[in-house]
Amino acid sequence: MVYIPPYIVSKLDTLSVYDVAERLGIEIVSNHTLCFMHDDHHPSMSFKKSDNSWRCYVCGVGGHSIELVKRYNGYTFQEACIWLARNFNIEIPDTKEVRLKKVAARKVSPKVEETPKVVDEEVLEWIIRNAGLSELAKDFLFQERKYSKDVVKAMKIGSISDATKFVAVLTKVFSKERCIKAGVLIEYGSKTLPVFRVPCLLFPYYDMDGNIRNIQSRFLGDLEKKKKGRFNNCKGLTPLMFNMPVLKSSGRYDKIYVAEGVTDCLAYLSEGKNAIALPGAGSFRPEYAQYLKDNTLFIYVDNDDAGKSLLEKMNVALRKVGNSIHNIRKDTEHKDYSEFYLSKLKEHEKDTGKFV
Ligand SMILES: [Zn+2]
Structure with a gap:
């Protein structure tokens, strides 16, 4: 040595x-x-x-x-x-004789491969079919956020409460290799873990024809100091928008509310509105415009520079397909549409004397 x-x-x-x-x-x-x-x-x-x-x-x-x-x-x-x-020309005494293993030259760059990953629909659908709602998930969806039970059911929202159990059950049905390839499991040292941060909600993303394209998770635990976000997607899958089948069933010029994230979308849907969601706050991509060219579009954007820039970005892309989007935000006090939705519910309960 x-x-x-x-x-x-x-x-x-x-x-x-x-x-x-x-x-x-x-x-x-x-x-x-x-x-x-x-x-x-x-x-x-x-x-x-x-x-x-x-x-x-x-x-x-x-x-x-x-x-x-x-x-x-x-x-x-x-x-x-x-x-x-x-x-780097730094001298270490008595190491001239040490021979280092040759390492094959390779190049690493941040360029992402363009080949789209094949979606393993069978694995993704199986997960959604078998993911029930945990008590924690129900608390969040129905007690805390007051989303409609029918909407949550129609959107096929599920949850995972135990990572180990999830991996064990899933790998009894599909091989571990297949689940890793499908982007739902990852290997971490000697462990196999879900790509989703557990405990979490699961949101299935479908294309306009109703084929599953991705599962996004929303972590339900405390975020604490760790800077990791609340949301995960299947590894290698690029999320489109949430609830895209509504675009197929809605007629020309029908009103569509564009939410920033799935939870805000659930708030719109719970009010009986037609809504889709961008996969995250500010996550609009110009290629989404082609799906939104026929509807009358509304959005509730943040009252800040990020909100203004999102609105501008969407309108630039939408103008190219002959459409535009209107900002419906009039207030300044609510963080997002979910909060606005809750405050409207509370007002309503006050009016009807049911507020507790
Ligand atoms: Zn790594």
Whole structure:
């Protein structure tokens, strides 16, 4: 074993992770690249200048320069130090004779492959058919948010309360490999986990013809300090809009409310309105416009720059297909449509003397 003095270790570890990545053949764009440790289709690996670090938020693995070389080249700690020393002209005493394993040159870049992933409809449909509503899910949907039971049923919303049980039941019906390929399970070290952060709600996304295209989950636990978002999609699947079949059944010029996210969509639907949802707040993509060209469109956008820019972006895309969208927000006090919906319900209960 080679001895590497601590002052050299710290010198190596403070080499810029950006420079080290470049030397390894990793291309970074906007501080991101595709993770080389898992089958990544969206750039999950991020680099940070402020503390000279890198991290893959899917693998949960990260570190500084030595760890990057170790992981990328499959080296031991010592080997990674020697590789860094040689590539950045830092002298480590008595290591001239050490021979490093040759690592095949490869290029990593943040470019996402364009080939659309095949949707395993059988696996996705099975999950939706078998995902009932847990007490936690019912509390959220019916007590806290007061969405209509008929709407939740019609939208085939389900839930997962126990990750281990979900994996066990699912892999009794389908092989683990197939579930991973379908994007619903991931391997994390020696464990197999759902791609969804549990406990969660499951929202199935269908295309206009009613074929399942994706499942999105909404985490029901406390978000705490972890910055990870509430929503997950099947790995590799690009979500379209939620409740797209309504576009097929609605006539020309019918009113359609465009919600920012599924929960707001449920609020509109609970009021008896026709609604679809963008897969997240502000997540409009120009290609959605082609599906929205025939309807009279409304949206309740945030009263801030993000809201204004979303409205502008949607109208630019919609104008190209001969349509436009109207902002229906008049108030400033509600965070989103779900909150507005709840406040309307409370007013109504007050009026009818049923408010508790
Ligand atoms: Zn990763």
